[in-house]
Amino acid sequence: MDVIRIKGGRPLKGRITAGGAKNSVLPIFAACLLTEEECIIRNVPDLSDVRYMGRILEHVGASVVEEGDGVWRIRAQEVRSEAPYELVRKMRASICLLGSLVGRLGEAKVSMPGGCVIGPRPIDLHLKGLRKLSCKVDVEAGYLQVDGSNRRGGGVFLGGRYGSTVTGTANLLMAAVTTPGTTRIECAACEPEIVDLCAVLGKMGAQIEGVGSPTLIVHGIDALRGVDHTVIDDRIETGTYLIAAALTGSDLEVKGAPPSMLGALHDKMEEAGVDLIYREGLWTVHASGPRIPVDLITLPHPGFPTDLQAQMCTLMAVTPGISVLTERIYPNRFMHVSELQRMGADLAIEGASCIVKGVKKLSGAPVMASDLRASAALVLAGLVADGDTWIQRVYHLDRGYQRMDEKLRDVGASVERLPAAEMPKHLLGED
Ligand SMILES: CC(=O)N[C@H]1[C@@H](OP(=O)(O)OP(=O)(O)OC[C@H]2O[C@@H](n3ccc(=O)[nH]c3=O)[C@H](O)[C@@H]2O)O[C@H](CO)[C@@H](O)[C@@H]1O
Numbered sequence: 001m002d003v004i005r006i007k008g009g010r011p012l013k014g015r016i017t018a019g020g021a022k023n024s025v026l027p028i029f030a031a032c033l034l035t036e037e038e039c040i041i042r043n044v045p046d047l048s049d050v051r052y053m054g055r056i057l058e059h060v061g062a063s064v065v066e067e068g069d070g071v072w073r074i075r076a077q078e079v080r081s082e083a084p085y086e087l088v089r090k091m092r093a094s095i096c097l098l099g100s101l102v103g104r105l106g107e108a109k110v111s112m113p114g115g116c117v118i119g120p121r122p123i124d125l126h127l128k129g130l131r132k133l134s135c136k137v138d139v140e141a142g143y144l145q146v147d148g149s150n151r152r153g154g155g156v157f158l159g160g161r162y163g164s165t166v167t168g169t170a171n172l173l174m175a176a177v178t179t180p181g182t183t184r185i186e187c188a189a190c191e192p193e194i195v196d197l198c199a200v201l202g203k204m205g206a207q208i209e210g211v212g213s214p215t216l217i218v219h220g221i222d223a224l225r226g227v228d229h230t231v232i233d234d235r236i237e238t239g240t241y242l243i244a245a246a247l248t249g250s251d252l253e254v255k256g257a258p259p260s261m262l263g264a265l266h267d268k269m270e271e272a273g274v275d276l277i278y279r280e281g282l283w284t285v286h287a288s289g290p291r292i293p294v295d296l297i298t299l300p301h302p303g304f305p306t307d308l309q310a311q312m313c314t315l316m317a318v319t320p321g322i323s324v325l326t327e328r329i330y331p332n333r334f335m336h337v338s339e340l341q342r343m344g345a346d347l348a349i350e351g352a353s354c355i356v357k358g359v360k361k362l363s364g365a366p367v368m369a370s371d372l373r374a375s376a377a378l379v380l381a382g383l384v385a386d387g388d389t390w391i392q393r394v395y396h397l398d399r400g401y402q403r404m405d406e407k408l409r410d411v412g413a414s415v416e417r418l419p420a421a422e423m424p425k426h427l428l429g430e431d
């Protein structure tokens with residue numbers, strides 16, 4: 001297992017490029033099961049989650065070929081309806097198979113996904129949606145069994161306690177595109193990754209109205225065709241590097257997702273005193289001026305994304321003054337807090353909020369990554385900490401950031417990935 005060592009205090013300079021969006025690719029790969037024709041997916045990031053989704057598709061019968069340069073060819077001539085526990089438990093997003101298998105075969109048997117460290121992750125809305133399409137849904141021995149042989153269109157309100165559901169919307173769309181009649185989804189997720197999925201389904205022949213809005217109307221068709229699609233850039237990866245520039249007071253260029261996908265972050269960064277300009281696909285950050293603390297609340301898109309909350313926590317941890325970061329999507333998504341505290345951050349959790357009192361300096365320490373975005377927050381903290389930061393369990397990072405260590409090194413940071421054996425023994429945490 002690898003660890004990452006960061007020597008803090010180096011400014012970043014140059015250009016960093018974000019890859020394709022993980023949260024688009026995963027449901028789009030699942031959507032490739034909807035047709036027996038070949039699908040070509042481009043701008044696919046090289047991430048452990050993506051490779052894993054490829055393996056799951058192979059398990060259900062698809063041929064999955066990585067051509068290089070981010071191009072994957074997927075062809076599902078024959079498809080099996082079962083995705084077992086051994087596969088589903090390792091990656092929550094594999095639940096996206098539920099909708100695509102129902103859409104292709106009219107039936108699915110998919111293991112119930114577990115919760116995860118960011119909090120409980122129920123799928124009641126996914127199931128409610130399928131039932132509203134007249135699918136029979138049973139949970140038996142840890143498996144979801146869906147019989148959609150008599151499915152027909154219907155009206156579904158997908159709102160829950162925390163707003164809509166992103167993968168629930170993806171699942172329902174994939175089931176609805178081949179469901180006879182018209183399906184009306186109210187309170188659908190409006191995330192750019194759902195818009196991207198709709199673009200793929202549209203190219204495959206699906207008839208979807210209202211794309212990008214909370215009301216999606218799907219007119220079912222018999223069969224879908226193949227597709228050639230370029231995935232959108234990853235707004236969370238882009239945002240993470242914009243925050244890295246602000247944090248290190250650097251002049252950095254970031255190529256990636258546009259302001260239309262990052263409006264809430266753009267707004268908060270301006271409020272924080274960071275100068276950001278976007279022109280022709282490129283963000284330019286000037287961050288040498290004084291910073292101001294900001295409060296934020298995570299919300300469904302276009303609100304501030306929960307997937308950037310941990311990284312903003314690092315930025316605010318070294319911004320003079322007090323800021324309050326409130327989670328409205330995952331009330332317990334604060335695993336980064338205890339590790340940032342170990343680096344000297346002054347943070348306190350109050351219910352679903354983190355109260356951040358900016359400190360002058362963080363100091364390098366051995367820390368443990370606990371989930372994807374918490375890992376990114378620790379890498380960012382390491383960039384500005386005095387001394388060395390050692391991060392264990394970096395496999396979390398590799399789920400969603402393609403070669404983050406290399407990308408940061410290319411713009412001047414001292415970030416090294418090393419075998420765990422090279423970490424000084426007295427710094428090693430339990431693993
Ligand atoms: C692969 C992928 O795209 N992952 C993203 C997706 O996760 P994911 O699609 O799993 O997140 P959801 O949008 O479903 O969850 C949002 C909220 O709704 C709740 N909920 C969800 C489904 C349900 O049936 N019942 C229910 O109560 C969840 O517990 C959570 O509090 O959106 C999240 C919120 O933007 C992001 O953090 C994840 O990065």
Ligand SMILES: C=C(OP(=O)(O)O)C(=O)O
Nearest residue numbers: 023092093307372373400
């Ligand atoms: C929580 C995330 O991903 P997932 O839904 O795949 O766990 C994320 O991308 O931050």
